[in-house]
Amino acid sequence: MYDFAIVGGGIVGLATAMALCQRYPQAKLLLLEKESQWAFHQTGNNSGVIHSGIYYRPGSFKAKFCHDGCRSMVAFCREHGIAHEVCGKVIVATQANELLQLDNLFQRGLANGLQIAKISAEEVKEIEPHVQCLAGIRVFSTGIVSYRQVCQKYAEIVRDRGGELLLNTKVEKITPTSDGQILETDRGTFSTRLLINCGGLQSDRLAKLGNVDPQAQIVPFRGEYYELKPEKRDLVKTLIYPVPNPNFPFLGVHFTKMIDGSVHAGPNAVLSLKREGYKKTDFDLKDMAEIFSYPGFWKLAAKHANEGIQEIIRSFSKAAFVRSLQQLIPAVQADDLVPTHAGVRAQALQPNGQLVDDFLIVKGQHSVHVCNAPSPAATSSLEIGKAIAAEVNLMLS
Template sequence: MAESAGAAESAAGTATVGIVGAGILGLAVARRIIETRPDVKVTVLEKEDRVAAHQTGHNSGVAHAGLYYAPGSLKATLCRRGAGLLREYCADRELPYEECGKVVVARNTREIAALQEIERRATANGVPGLRRLSGSGLREIEPHAAGVAALHSPTTAIVDFTAVARAFADDVRKGGGEIRLGFEVVRLRPAGPAGDRVRVISRTGELVVDRLVVCAGLQSDRVARLAGDSPAPAIIPFRGEYLRLVPSRTDLVRGLIYPVPDPRYPFLGVHFTRRVDGGVDVGPNAVLALAREGYRRRDVRPADVWETLRWPGFRRLARAHWRTGARELYGSAVRRAFVAEARAFVPELTVDDVVPAPAGVRAQAVDADGSLVDDFRIGRRGPVTTIRNAPSPAATSSLAIAEHIVDQL
């Protein structure tokens, strides 16, 4: 019945698109289709009982300006475009969008060259208002910060990405789209007389669509494989743990204080992030999560652990960077060590100034050779488009990524 109904719709001239995942990216894609092709029937499929349940809902809330990304990369292009679209959207919907600014801090002279490279990239990417700061200039922006130099990005902002995703969901519904919650995709099959459509099957029902877009975040590789896509890259979940400044000490940070990142990793390192509610988070670290959605240390799913260990890319990654992994684990277990790393940027910080905060899980794509996938990776297999890697700044870039994907559908 499901397939014959879908075939009747197609014969009547109504194209159908399914979106797997109701995070900010999946909802942005659905919204863009409705905005540009109101004749298309759009259905968003989400396994949880709410939108923005995973990476979107555990996001640090930073709207990035595009400092770090290689000029000409998808990350650079879509981040710059997306930041402008996001700012306009938040203004139109009266959602919080605060340009509190960010400083990237060189702690010593050895980091100056890397800071200069960030400045070069940011300038090439068209990031507005950049300013190099001396140590004294840094303290004019962030009086409690320490460093020999810094790069100031005044347009880096903070937002509430969960609220943005909910607004996107409202747009989808108002535009005639449907969001099916509790619909976990377990199988994909060819459909239609020519096999050029997709039957999407869950334990609670099924749907036949002309096109399918997979925006499944932490499950993206698994859903892509259901469509016959290659095993690589595989998602390796890294939990990012945070501490939060107690209310009496939030005056230590005015905006965002970031380190000069290690170019070997896509992680930015421990930093200070002001949030739209006035709180300040410290972190994250990056430790291997023992479940795809393992936000707590006690969250362990043996099948997920086994899948991670079996992936040859993870084994190569672990052999190459085990010392860094051990240091991250130590910081996770010993709060004093975590705080000591953060104190390099704000020396007044003490263990008594922080309390635990909710963690997030990064869906880090890893190729079979052990390399960490840094840029967005978007693929296509027949009628199925797969977003295989969409780490930060995907939330910032969501409206621009949606334009990019819908243009290709």
């Protein structure tokens, strides 16, 4: 029997494994991942941003874990020689009605203990010469990295500490017992004293398999990106974000310099008709049925109908997508952009139509379930792992 079994080989699962191996060096640990490689879904398809934590409600898990995680992620990359850059970013107001929200965001950043500065349009141009705006915020601690490389190092450390890692192993049944959990997979059966579910896009289903109410349902949103052609990359020096709409749960299309030198533009946010669907044509009948039969989805759709329609238009109209980008950089033209890979965000949605806006960790008997860990989970992964290890310690004491 294993002491700990973790399901999910994304960045949160791997960070949790690493934290448990460090805290319990004599424990027998197993990590199961259904795909053929680590960080296959959310982690491996995100923008690679080391977030500062400016957007998140002061006192929330997201605010604390992201603030601390930004520092610990940079320190981890330095320690292990992983390519990264603390390049900073600017958040800009392009319309007069955004100036109040920009100031509110600045105050939130101060409340979250960040090193930030209010800057004028002229000062923004000193950082990003092609941006047109009225004012901005400079966020000094934001960085970029390849989270796939980070995950490879996490996995290496877990192996070195004696953890057992299995790819191509899908959990199909979970049976709670008096002293633990039995996991039936397509590669055999495993027993564990404690199960930690870090299943991302499948986390709510895994919780239900273990007779635990996840308190929400995962609804997948696909983020679609374009990439600037190499000869146009000089339009962007760092990262450029708009002031987010406070009534909409996504940050809006923005420009992100990647650690490989490329520049991505996006994402929009559209409902995915398949939990692991990265193309517009992807759909899954089971996934669709779950979404459309869930009362919370229709309440969310009604609340954000106008914004949702605009996201759908941007998904199918490159011209509309480009117009959104031109609000930040007027010089960007459609011919400057080519499509690139999409990502899918596992967003937990409550039955009342409210998006779960913080990390959600649900405890069961002999189990811990991470049921909402979208962005900034990658930035926060070391801190989430340590928090779960501390929670496990309380459960075992």
